[in-house]
Amino acid sequence: MESDWIRGFALRLGAPPPRVLRGIGDDAACLQVPEGQNLLWTTDSQREGVHFRWDWMSPEDVGYRLFIANLSDILAKGGVPYAALSAIGVPAGFPEADLMSFYEGLAQVSHRFDCPVVGGDIARSPDGFNAVLSLLGTASPGRFPGREGLSPGDSLFLVGTPGLARAGYLACRDCLFSNSLLSPAIEAFRRPRTYPWMADFVREEKALSAAMDTSDGLGQAVFEMAFQSGVSVLLDPPPGWLAHLEPFAGLLGQDPFRLAWQGGEDYDLLLGLRGDGEAGLGGLPVNLVSRIERCLEGTPARIVRIGSVIAGKTGDQQEKGAVLIKKPDGSVEPLERVGFDHTRN
Amino acid sequence: MESDWIRGFALRLGAPPPRVLRGIGDDAACLQVPEGQNLLWTTDSQREGVHFRWDWMSPEDVGYRLFIANLSDILAKGGVPYAALSAIGVPAGFPEADLMSFYEGLAQVSHRFDCPVVGGDIARSPDGFNAVLSLLGTASPGRFPGREGLSPGDSLFLVGTPGLARAGYLACRDCLFSNSLLSPAIEAFRRPRTYPWMADFVREEKALSAAMDTSDGLGQAVFEMAFQSGVSVLLDPPPGWLAHLEPFAGLLGQDPFRLAWQGGEDYDLLLGLRGDGEAGLGGLPVNLVSRIERCLEGTPARIVRIGSVIAGKTGDQQEKGAVLIKKPDGSVEPLERVGFDHTRN
Numbered sequence: 001m002e003s004d005w006i007r008g009f010a011l012r013l014g015a016p017p018p019r020v021l022r023g024i025g026d027d028a029a030c031l032q033v034p035e036g037q038n039l040l041w042t043t044d045s046q047r048e049g050v051h052f053r054w055d056w057m058s059p060e061d062v063g064y065r066l067f068i069a070n071l072s073d074i075l076a077k078g079g080v081p082y083a084a085l086s087a088i089g090v091p092a093g094f095p096e097a098d099l100m101s102f103y104e105g106l107a108q109v110s111h112r113f114d115c116p117v118v119g120g121d122i123a124r125s126p127d128g129f130n131a132v133l134s135l136l137g138t139a140s141p142g143r144f145p146g147r148e149g150l151s152p153g154d155s156l157f158l159v160g161t162p163g164l165a166r167a168g169y170l171a172c173r174d175c176l177f178s179n180s181l182l183s184p185a186i187e188a189f190r191r192p193r194t195y196p197w198m199a200d201f202v203r204e205e206k207a208l209s210a211a212m213d214t215s216d217g218l219g220q221a222v223f224e225m226a227f228q229s230g231v232s233v234l235l236d237p238p239p240g241w242l243a244h245l246e247p248f249a250g251l252l253g254q255d256p257f258r259l260a261w262q263g264g265e266d267y268d269l270l271l272g273l274r275g276d277g278e279a280g281l282g283g284l285p286v287n288l289v290s291r292i293e294r295c296l297e298g299t300p301a302r303i304v305r306i307g308s309v310i311a312g313k314t315g316d317q318q319e320k321g322a323v324l325i326k327k328p329d330g331s332v333e334p335l336e337r338v339g340f341d342h343t344r345n
Numbered sequence: 346m347e348s349d350w351i352r353g354f355a356l357r358l359g360a361p362p363p364r365v366l367r368g369i370g371d372d373a374a375c376l377q378v379p380e381g382q383n384l385l386w387t388t389d390s391q392r393e394g395v396h397f398r399w400d401w402m403s404p405e406d407v408g409y410r411l412f413i414a415n416l417s418d419i420l421a422k423g424g425v426p427y428a429a430l431s432a433i434g435v436p437a438g439f440p441e442a443d444l445m446s447f448y449e450g451l452a453q454v455s456h457r458f459d460c461p462v463v464g465g466d467i468a469r470s471p472d473g474f475n476a477v478l479s480l481l482g483t484a485s486p487g488r489f490p491g492r493e494g495l496s497p498g499d500s501l502f503l504v505g506t507p508g509l510a511r512a513g514y515l516a517c518r519d520c521l522f523s524n525s526l527l528s529p530a531i532e533a534f535r536r537p538r539t540y541p542w543m544a545d546f547v548r549e550e551k552a553l554s555a556a557m558d559t560s561d562g563l564g565q566a567v568f569e570m571a572f573q574s575g576v577s578v579l580l581d582p583p584p585g586w587l588a589h590l591e592p593f594a595g596l597l598g599q600d601p602f603r604l605a606w607q608g609g610e611d612y613d614l615l616l617g618l619r620g621d622g623e624a625g626l627g628g629l630p631v632n633l634v635s636r637i638e639r640c641l642e643g644t645p646a647r648i649v650r651i652g653s654v655i656a657g658k659t660g661d662q663q664e665k666g667a668v669l670i671k672k673p674d675g676s677v678e679p680l681e682r683v684g685f686d687h688t689r690n
Contacts, residue, residue: 003569021383022489025573027418027557028387028482030489033378038366041463042373043432043479049471050434073372087388087432087477089395118386126394127472132432134388134479137373144367144375212372224348228370 005096005122009103016116020083029118031083031136038144040079040137044069044215048128056172059098061190062131063105068192069215070135071113072267075194076213077144078202079137081115087132089125102131113196140203149210150229150272154309159195159269159292160301162218162241163256164188166263167248174252184300185248192267197295205288210272217264219323223337225270226309227321234332235307235325244300262338268301272309350441350467354448361461365428374463376428376481383489385424385482389414389560393473401517404443406535407476408450413537414560415480416458417612420540421558422489423547424482426460432477434470447476458541485548494555495574495617499654504540504614504637505646507563507586508601509533511608512593519597529645530593537612542640550633555617562609564668568682570615571654572666579677580652580670589645607683613646617654 010024022030046052046066057065067084074081086106090099110117115135150156168189171182202208210229214221226233242249242256249256273288292303310324323335355369367375378384391397391411402410412429419426431451435444455462460480495501513534516527547553555574559566571578587594587601594601618633637648655669668680 022491026422026492028385028422028424030422030484031384031386033380033382033384035378035380037378039376039378040373041376041428041430041481043430043464043466043477045432045434045466045468045477047434047468047470050469077371077373077375079373083386085386085388085479087390087479089390089392089475119388121388121390121477123390123392124395125392125472125475127470130434130470130475132388132390132466132477132479134430134432134477136386139375146367147371 005099006120008100009117012100012103012107013110013117016118017114020116020118023116023118024120029083029085031118034082034138036141037138038141039082040074040077040139041135042070042073043132043134044073045130045132047130053172055175057190059101060105063102064109064191065105066131066133067106067109068194068267070133071109071194072192072213072215074135074137075196075198076211076269077137077139078199078211079139080199081113082136082138084110084115084117084136085134086117086120087134088120088122089130090122091125091127091129094129139199143202145202145208145211146228147210147212147225148228150225150231150309151209151274152231152309152311154209154272154274155305156222156233156307156309157271157273157289157303158218158306159271159296159303160193160214160266161188161244162214162266162268163245163260163263164248165192165265165267166259167245167252167254169263169265170252170254179251182248182251189265193299193301194267195269195295198269201291205291207274207288208271209274212270214266214268214270215264217262218266218268218270219261219335219338220264221270222323223321225272226323229309230320231309232311232320232322232324233307234310235323235335237304237306241304241306350444351465353445354462357445357448357452358455358462361463362459365461365463368461368463369465374428374430376463379427379483381486382483383486384427385419385422385484386480387415387418388477388479389418390475390477392475398517400520402535404446405450408447409454409536410450411476411478412451412454413539413612415478416454416539417537417558417560419480419482420543421556421614422482422484423544423556424484425544426458427481427483429455429460429462429481430479431462431465432479433465433467434475435467436470436472436474439474484544488547490547490553490556491573492555492557492570493573495570495576495654496554496619497576497654497656499554499617499619500650501567501578501652501654502616502618502634502648503559503563503651504616504641504648505538505559505611506533506589507559507611507613508590508605508608509593510537510610510612511604512590512597512599514608514610515597515599524596527593527596534610538644538646539612540614540640543614546636550636552619552633553616554619557615559611559613559615560609562607563611563613563615564606564680564683565609566615567668568666570617571668574654575665576654577656577665577667577669578652579655580668580680582649582651586649586651
């Protein structure tokens with residue numbers, strides 16, 4: 001029964017922090033406003049048969065992944081998580097233990113990020129399980145690294161393990177669970193990484209011109225950022241930037257660049273950084289990069305400069321929003337906009 | 346394509362108010378905080394095959410109804426709508442015109458209540474259409490009419506047209522669309538009423554002890570409020586309080602009390618009011634009632650005193666949270682907790 005499930009979940013979550021004046025159990029939650037801050041707000045979903053299948057991950061993984069998918073958006077904009085609401089559709093006969101396991105996944109992220117779940121909706125789903133989370137964050141006024149912030153001369157950086165979660169998705173799809181060599185990729189797919197240092201970084205580093213997560217694929221993110229900024233982008237990643245993918249790409253018979261470019265399962269960060277006087281060597285923002293490198297120590301994630309922003313009109317590319325790539329032989333080719341779209345499948 | 350749909354929706358919505366620093370189009374929305382206020386926050390869903398069927402209502406009705414379902418929760422707690430986020434699951438091959446019609450329904454409520462939709466998520470649904478809205482409101486600190494606020498001596502009032510939307514639901518279920526006598530009920534089901542004066546009422550009227558909407562059925566609401574308050578309730582509604590249901594109940598072969606008590610389609614308000622010195626006649630809060638009556642003028646909704654709060658232990662009812670009803674012959678009987686549960690269907 002709905003109210004018993006919710007009481008069980010509330011018990012698992014424990015007492016919320018004082019900013020939660022009313023949590024689970026009424027028509028609406030009531031929160032103190034974070035004085036002197038802005039609110040960031042996002043929503044994201046996990047749907048059985050679209051984002052996951054039950055033979056790919058546990059209910060706990062789905063809850064964890066749902067929360068991280070939302071956190072990733074808030075962190076990409078420099079937000080500090082404030083509170084969350086869930087809205088889930090539960091099929092008839094769905095085991096109560098699985099529902100509690102899903103909530104356990106939410107609770108793990110909630111506790112880790114001090115982000116209380118303050119309420120939600122449970123309804124019957126006529127078909128598969130689906131879950132929506134809505135997440136509020138707080139952010140310093142005047143600092144919002146939007147998708148439209150790129151200018152010519154900016155460098156584009158990627159933070160994360162590009163393509164790794166996509167490799168994990170393909171391993172799940174092809175039922176390659178018994179191959180333990182693929183485990184790191186499968187784990188990256190089930191339990192995406194996030195970058196909680198972004199809140200401080202966004203607040204303090206004025207050379208950050210643009211940021212977004214790559215949850216619709218790196219390719220989509222680069223095109224979207226170029227389009228919204230009204231610039232073109234030249235990709236020129238260093239050799240070996242996808243070395244981490246080689247073993248997985250080999251086992252899966254996939255091209256590493258394709259895994260990284262089209263994958264819509266990674267929650268990596270795409271950052272635009274302005275080279276300025278303070279930033280050191282050759283106009284590149286090396287201090288910022290080393291700051292991020294320190295944040296990433298001890299994790300598999302890395303920061304890589306993948307390209308730079310060029311003026312809108314380049315050669316035959318008359319249109320702003322174009323994305324070009326420099327080939328190993330030095331030639332430059334335009335890329336087509338492709339990538340992950342959760343409305344197709 | 347997802348981004349085209351979202352751009353179309355953003356165009357239909359028009360420019361957001363200044364409190365929206367970033368609306369649709371980035372990883373997260375950015376809002377100013379409402380200084381000196383609390384935040385109210387709720388989420389609710391509309392799911393094909395559970396809350397509606399396409400032969401019952403248009404996509405525009407579904408969008409409208411989804412927004413009202415959320416508004417109802419915020420208004421019941423005295424909130425003023427601040428901003429909304431949507432998260433929808435769209436089946437393969439879903440007509441784009443229908444999606445735009447759904448958004449049109451959202452836009453109508455958004456404009457009417459000055460409540461911008463500031464972003465959202467669109468994903469593929471492997472099955473039916475489903476939509477979740479998340480709604481923020483603002484409210485005065487120190488005033489939250491919770492479900493637990495009832496005390497012995499309080500009166501229970503119902504604001505609305507109890508059972509009317511349930512009659513409309515049954516008319517839809519039984520395909521009685523050609524009977525124009527049922528139109529008012531069907532319309533109440535498709536386009537629920539809300540009570541925007543509640544924000545002022547909650548802020549100003551300290552004799553309001555408890556409030557909630559009846560979206561899970563009047564019966565569920567009365568039991569839940571009694572349970573959370575730790576009191577028992579004696580229902581004693583006046584004769585004729587369900588006169589508005591008589592024609593529909595007759596056509597549908599339904600018992601009016603059952604329509605009103607079990608119906609989970611109404612968004613009526615259940616209010617607890619304290620009789621106090623200022624409130625006039627016989628300890629009953631007549632001034633508050635006449636204030637609400639003035640607010641309801643020109644609408645089919647009415648306010649009816651349906652009962653009162655009695656001490657926890659009453660006769661054989663040892664348990665707090667009991668609900669009793671006075672029969673026409675003066676005898677008192679306990680009611681069983683039944684009602685609408687969106688996790689069953």
